Amino acid sequence: MSKLALISDVHGNLPALEAVLEELDKHVPDHWLCLGDVVGYGPFPSECIDLIRERNIPTVMGNHDAGVAGLLTIRHFKGPNKELISLTNELLNNDQLKWLEKLPYTLVNDDKSWLAVHANPLDPSKWEYVDSAIKARKMLGKIDQKLCFVGHTHIPGMVSDQIGVMEFKEGHKYLINPGSVGQSRDGDFRASCCIIDIEKWNVEMIRVAYPMEQVLTGLYKLGFSRAEAHQLLRY
Numbered sequence: 302m303s304k305l306a307l308i309s310d311v312h313g314n315l316p317a318l319e320a321v322l323e324e325l326d327k328h329v330p331d332h333w334l335c336l337g338d339v340v341g342y343g344p345f346p347s348e349c350i351d352l353i354r355e356r357n358i359p360t361v362m363g364n365h366d367a368g369v370a371g372l373l374t375i376r377h378f379k380g381p382n383k384e385l386i387s388l389t390n391e392l393l394n395n396d397q398l399k400w401l402e403k404l405p406y407t408l409v410n411d412d413k414s415w416l417a418v419h420a421n422p423l424d425p426s427k428w429e430y431v432d433s434a435i436k437a438r439k440m441l442g443k444i445d446q447k448l449c450f451v452g453h454t455h456i457p458g459m460v461s462d463q464i465g466v467m468e469f470k471e472g473h474k475y476l477i478n479p480g481s482v483g484q485s486r487d488g489d490f491r492a493s494c495c496i497i498d499i500e501k502w503n504v505e506m507i508r509v510a511y512p513m514e515q516v517l518t519g520l521y522k523l524g525f526s527r528a529e530a531h532q533l534l535r536y
Contacts, residue, residue, distance in 0.1 A: 303331050303498055303499060303500045303501070304328060304329065304330040304331050304332070304496060304497070304498050304499075305330060305331065305332050305333075305334065305496070305497045305498075305499060306325045306328065306330035306332070306333045306334070306494070306495070306496055307333075307334050307336065307450055307477070307479040307494060307495040307496075307497065308321060308325075308333070308334070308335050308336070308358075308479060308482050308494050308495075309335065309336035309337060309338065309363075309419070309451075309452030309453075309478070309479050309480070309481060309482065310336070310337070310338045310363070310452050310453070310455055310480075310481035310482060310483060310484060311335070311338065311339045311340075311343075311349050311353070311481075311482045311483045312338055312339075312340065312341050312342040312343045312365065312481070312482070312483035312484045313339075313340050313341060313342060313343025313344060313345050313346040313349055313389065313483065314342070314343040314345065314349070314482060314483030314484065314492075314511075314516055314534075315343070315345035315348045315349055315352070315515075315516075316511045316512050316513075316515045316516055317482050317483045317492040317509075317511045317516070318349055318352060318353075318482055318483065318492075319352070319511075320492055320509045320510070320511040321482050321492045321494045321507075321509050321511075322352070322356065324494070324507060324509045325494060325496065325507070328496045330496065333356065333358040333359065334358070334359055334360075334361075334408070334417050334450060335353055335358045335359065335360040335361070336360075336361055336363070336417055336418070336419055336450055336451060336452035336453075336479070337360065337361045337362055337363025337364075337365075337366060337404070337418075337419030337452055337453075338363030338364065338365045338366060338419065338452065338453070339353055339360065339363070339365075339366055339401070340365050340366055340369050340389050340393075340401070341363075341365025341366075341368065341369065341378075341382060341385065341386060341389065342365070342382055342385065342483065342484050342533045342534070343483050343484070343516060343519070343520075343533070343534075344516065344519030344520045344522070344523050345516075345519060346369070346389045346392055346393060346397075347392055347393055347394070347397060350393070350397045350400060350401070351397075354400065359408055359417075360404055361404060361405055361406060361407060361408055361417055361418055361419050361425075362401070362404035362405065362406055362419060362425075363419040363420075363452065363453070364377065364419065364420070364428040364453075365378075365386065366401045366404055367401075367426075368386045369386055369389045369390050369393070369398070369401055370398055370401040370402040371390075371402070372402065375387065377428075380529075380532060381525055381529040381532055381533055382533060385523075385525075385533065388523060406418065406419075406425035406426055407422060407425055409446065413445065413446060414446060414447055414448060414499075415446050415447070415448035415449070415450060416444060416446040416448070416449050416450070417449075417450040417451075418449070418450070418451055419451065419452050419453050420451065420452075420453040421440065421451070422440065422444055422449055422451070423440055423443060423444075428453065430453055430454055431451055431453070431454070431476060431478075432454050432456075434460045434464075437460035437476040438460065438461075438462055438463075438464075440476065441460075441462045441474045441475070441476060442462065444474075446474075447473075447474045447475070448474070448475055448477065448497075448499075449474075449475070449476045449477070450476075450477050450478075450479070451476060451477075451478050452478060452479065452481070454478060454486070455480060455481035455484055455485060455486035455487070456478065456480060456481075456485075456486055456487045457478055457479055457480030457487065457493045457495065457506045458477075458478050458480075459475055459476065459477045459478070459504060460475065460476045461473045461474070461475050462474040462475070469502050469503065469504045470502050471502055477495065477497065477504060479493060479494050479495035479506070480493025480494070480495070480506070481493055482494060483516075484533075484534060484535050485535070486535055489508060490513065490535075491508040491509055491510050491511070492508065492509045492510075492511055493506065493507070493508055493509075494506075494507050494509065495507065513534065516534055517530045517531070517534060520533060520534070
């Protein structure tokens, strides 16, 4: 395996997912990973699940996936997203709900060189954010894998195990976050994803434009106000 495509935090945003998959296909990845939260926030959970499954993309469980599947109580969610979590459960069929329920918390490749998780590999079901270099380096020191792929923060980035090492190169351990497909939180509203060439030690963070109005319209059709829809999309 050389090229690895990373996506995360799709959040029921079908237009963004379709745009990202189309862009990543151009890189001809050997392997794909989805770092969880296929659902939540967005109006197209069923379509996103079907597309991820159709593409046979290995996926770990995110907190929104757990919430919709009934594995995390609704009190963990706030604002209009709390209503959307309940509504998403109604929009999915039993097969889709079972798929969410059975998602693993972590994935590790055969040679154990990388680990994939939605939030924090040290305790995946607590959904703690790895949102600083200090937290990332502390976590990297406690895992065996040289690469750890995480989502959850909706902000793309890479942190090495050593202060001052900014490049992706052999001999170090790295945390890599591809950002969010469906709800970016870094001021750039485009969908975010990542391509990693493990053999060449190259990481490319990619941004992809998509028709956001289609997502807002989908939320309006579900009964959300304009203000609520913009809040859900962080737009």
